[in-house]
Amino acid sequence: GYIGFNFLDPILKDKNVRLAFAHLVHREEINKKFAEGLNNLATSPVPVGTKQSPDRKPIEFSPAKAKDLLTKAGWADTDKNGVLDKVINGKKTDLKLTFIYANKDSEKQWTIVKEDCKKAGIDLELKLLEWNSFIKTVDERKMQLWAMGWGGGDVEGDPKQIWHSSSAAKGGSNYGSYSNPEVDKLIDQGRGELDPAKRTAIFKKAYTLIADDVPYVFLFNRKFEYYAISNKVKSPGDTFKYDFGYRTWWSAQP
Numbered sequence: 001g002y003i004g005f006n007f008l009d010p011i012l013k014d015k016n017v018r019l020a021f022a023h024l025v026h027r028e029e030i031n032k033k034f035a036e037g038l039n040n041l042a043t044s045p046v047p048v049g050t051k052q053s054p055d056r057k058p059i060e061f062s063p064a065k066a067k068d069l070l071t072k073a074g075w076a077d078t079d080k081n082g083v084l085d086k087v088i089n090g091k092k093t094d095l096k097l098t099f100i101y102a103n104k105d106s107e108k109q110w111t112i113v114k115e116d117c118k119k120a121g122i123d124l125e126l127k128l129l130e131w132n133s134f135i136k137t138v139d140e141r142k143m144q145l146w147a148m149g150w151g152g153g154d155v156e157g158d159p160k161q162i163w164h165s166s167s168a169a170k171g172g173s174n175y176g177s178y179s180n181p182e183v184d185k186l187i188d189q190g191r192g193e194l195d196p197a198k199r200t201a202i203f204k205k206a207y208t209l210i211a212d213d214v215p216y217v218f219l220f221n222r223k224f225e226y227y228a229i230s231n232k233v234k235s236p237g238d239t240f241k242y243d244f245g246y247r248t249w250w251s252a253q254p
Helices: 015-023 027-035 063-072 104-119 131-139 181-191 196-213
Strands: 002-005 039-041 085-088 091-094 096-101 123-128 145-148 216-218 220-222
Touching (some): 002 015, 027 039, 131 145
Parallel strands (some): 096 145
Antiparallel strands (some): 039 220
């Protein structure tokens, strides 16, 4: 799962603001409260501990670091109303952000983020959208922050659909319009490399650069997958890597 940033937004195109926001997402608390601590804190687009995962520690929860970054970016509470502000394109702009999501159950997590943002001078509006409206808003790139997620799939991931600048166009999944020429070059290079070890090294470098750019707040990687087995269902063994496993199960009864 992740919280995405729209790079087309004049506030969020500043890496200092994105990193400050990431420091205000208390993932340890959210993991403990709502997942019994059964998640790893994500560090990049790929799961922690995998071969392509960057050698990075999770971004820590640190309101102090967030405030320092926002000050560095020129944000200050000039009118003493509790919300930071800054002149952008000649206009005084409050640090107000709208965060959209489509899952009502996740709202309790985002409320924690909202409260921590408020203490740092960020006015975060939470907005629950019906799924079709949510997807339309994201497809049209009319959001500031949004919550989504993805699964690992059956095979090695292809980063082009999400992280290549060409995928910011309609039909691509680069919803935040993230663009880094060096990442584009590495993705193109990796997709043409047939040697698994060389490709892994190329993609690891690409994912490291992506993580350093903070295009998302990468949230959690599940440590475990859970399966409930009935004695009415037979399986040839523990074939649960990715989701191949359950496809080999069969019913022992008509």
